[in-house]
Amino acid sequence: MTDTETNKTIRVWDPIVRIGHWVLVAGFFTAYFTGDEFFQQHLWAGYVVASTVAIRIVWGFIGPKHARFSSFVRSPAAIGAYLGGLMTGRAKRHVGHNPAGGAMILALLISLAGTAGTGMALYAVEDNKGPLAGIITASPQQAEPAYTGARGDDDDDAEGETGEHEGGEEMWEGLHSAFVYLTLALVALHVGGVVFSSLSHRENLVRAMVTGMKRPE
Ligand code: HEM
Numbered sequence: 001m002t003d004t005e006t007n008k009t010i011r012v013w014d015p016i017v018r019i020g021h022w023v024l025v026a027g028f029f030t031a032y033f034t035g036d037e038f039f040q041q042h043l044w045a046g047y048v049v050a051s052t053v054a055i056r057i058v059w060g061f062i063g064p065k066h067a068r069f070s071s072f073v074r075s076p077a078a079i080g081a082y083l084g085g086l087m088t089g090r091a092k093r094h095v096g097h098n099p100a101g102g103a104m105i106l107a108l109l110i111s112l113a114g115t116a117g118t119g120m121a122l123y124a125v126e127d128n129k130g131p132l133a134g135i136i137t138a139s140p141q142q143a144e145p146a147y148t149g150a151r152g153d154d155d156d157d158a159e160g161e162t163g164e165h166e167g168g169e170e171m172w173e174g175l176h177s178a179f180v181y182l183t184l185a186l187v188a189l190h191v192g193g194v195v196f197s198s199l200s201h202r203e204n205l206v207r208a209m210v211t212g213m214k215r216p217e
């Protein structure tokens, strides 16, 4: 093992993983509670989440052992075996992320990226601002009442949509909200999983995400 040993614990989570984690938590909830009324703060918090996710993904390829995707992304069979073990109290303890935790991390990162990405798309179609301005634009024909008759050019998606508003705004708003609620649901499962695994292995995983230290094995 390359980890630095101190007394009976070893360093498992490097600073990028730990600080990144708590920045994600703070950024996500700040964005969540500012979405309706405090738009500047919302944008900043959203960009913090997006940048942290981007850094974490790169770190998953170049970071130290326990930060790498290759060390914690496992097969569905391994995930099933771990979850089965948790039910019977016989799940194997992992010094790094356990297989179910690894799957949850991927789901969280994808859902956070989807939340931030749809937020940027919404900002682009609403105000023509942000990193996706000019890439995703409001399409003028959608502002008109939907009609299904003329099919002059078929290189767009104007096939008789009935529910859409100006320039796809409603669609991006719907997608942004959907990702927000998907992330919230995953976070609830994630925290539940952390508590369950902590009890099952008799170790405080939350403290380890703060200090970076865990007992070896
Ligand atoms: C918005 C809320 C949250 C998000 C987006 C989130 C996301 C993540 C991510 C991406 C990781 C992987 C860490 C890495 O390898 O970089 C992780 C791990 C972890 N998170 Fe969270 N998390 C959230 C809330 C929480 C909360 C509230 C707690 C504490 C109760 C918590 C405790 C942990 C722990 C203990 C781990 C390490 C799990 C292990 O030991 O394998 N998380 N979380």
Ligand code: HEM
Pocket (backbone or CB within 6 Å): 027, 028, 029, 031, 032, 033, 035, 036, 042, 043, 045, 046, 047, 049, 050, 112, 115, 116, 117, 118, 119, 120, 121, 122, 123, 126, 130, 173, 176, 177, 180
């Ligand atoms: C990643 C964390 C984010 C979270 C948790 C989040 C959450 C929310 C919430 C709860 C709303 C309120 C309306 C709704 O439910 O749809 C909202 C609206 C919005 N968000 Fe986000 N958002 C995030 C990131 C972003 C980013 C990165 C951008 C753009 C750069 C963005 C742009 C917007 C816009 C334009 C609105 C509509 C505001 C309005 O027209 O009143 N969001 N977001």
